[in-house]
Amino acid sequence: MKLYKILLKVSLYLSIKFFNLRLPLPYVLYNFLYKKFILRIQNKNEDILNFEKYGFSKLNIDFLDLIEKYDLKKRKVVQKKINNHRTYFFLDKKYEKLFQNDLLKILNPLIKDLEDYFNIPVYLISYRAFRIEHFNYMDNKDLEIYANKFHNDGYVMNYFKIFVNLEDISHDDGPLHLISKMNTKRFITASNYKNRDNYNEKFDKELIFKNTGKKGSSLIFSPSLCFHKAGVPNDHRDTIQLVLAALPKDKKKFCNNDINIFDDNHELISLTKPYGFINSIKLFIKNFAIKYI
Ligand SMILES: [Fe+2]
Secondary structure (H helix, E strand, C coil), X not given: CCHHHHHHHHHXXXXXXXXXXXXXXXXXXXXXXXXXHCCCCCCCCHHHHHHHHHCEEEECCCCHHHHHHCCCCCCCEEEEECCCCEEEEXXXXXXXXXXXXXXXXXXXXXXXXXXXHHCCCEEEEEEEEXXXXXXXXXXXXXCCCCCCCCECCCCCCCEEEEEEECCCECHHHCCEEEECHHHHHHHHHHXXXXXXXXXXXXXXXXXXXXXXXXXXXXXXXXXXXXXXEECCCCCEEEEEEEEEEECCCCCCCCCHHHCCCCCCCHHHHHHHCCCHHHHHHHHHHHHHHHCCC
16 A cells, blocks of 8 residues: 555544544644634624534525526436436536526625635635436445445535535435534444444434425535535435635636636645645645735
């Protein structure tokens, strides 16, 4: 095994054991510093307060009109099968710019609130609409097809997501499963969590929040701070996934409209995935230098 893989394993082990997160230790330190010196928690609205307290929040934003206007699952999209369990819905190229503008109009008030909270500029980085499909989970409990095991995404806290339900999603439709930040310690103890492929699934299900809801309803969550997994649907589940990030950039020189959210924008996303202690501290300093107040 390569040295960096061994170090990462040790780092994740210590992180789970001492900090109740499955994150590399430099990110644990980074998040601690960010929270202490940059984040602004006072006087926030309910959505932001919940996001801070639990790591997720149902949003008071309804995307139903947008979904219907662009008929995101039917007329104006091409379905492309990637594998047997996930299908992506692609918006017709000629509608992409219009759609992005409409989406940003809806999101802008929230983006402003998030900028106030993160204390640096926030960007919408990517859009994806997809379907996950049923697979025989009961006979293949160890099989991980689409992140259906509890884990944290390996990013610093500046990286987060919004999920929009592309259809009514019930408990049978494999909703996103989340563990509140408040319940993380209980979850790790109750499931004897060692890693995403090594924990006991028989723990108190009261600890799980399931992102059920009406078509068009939405949820913001921090995949690096909240343990989460995809539920396995009885048939399928259709979702829009938006990736956002708080980045140390100048919004006057680089604004949301400069990003094409249909590209993979790897270089922007990778800014929230610094490699090692030194780069994590460098990122913290960059954010500190650009913070609004
Ligand atoms: Fe994830």
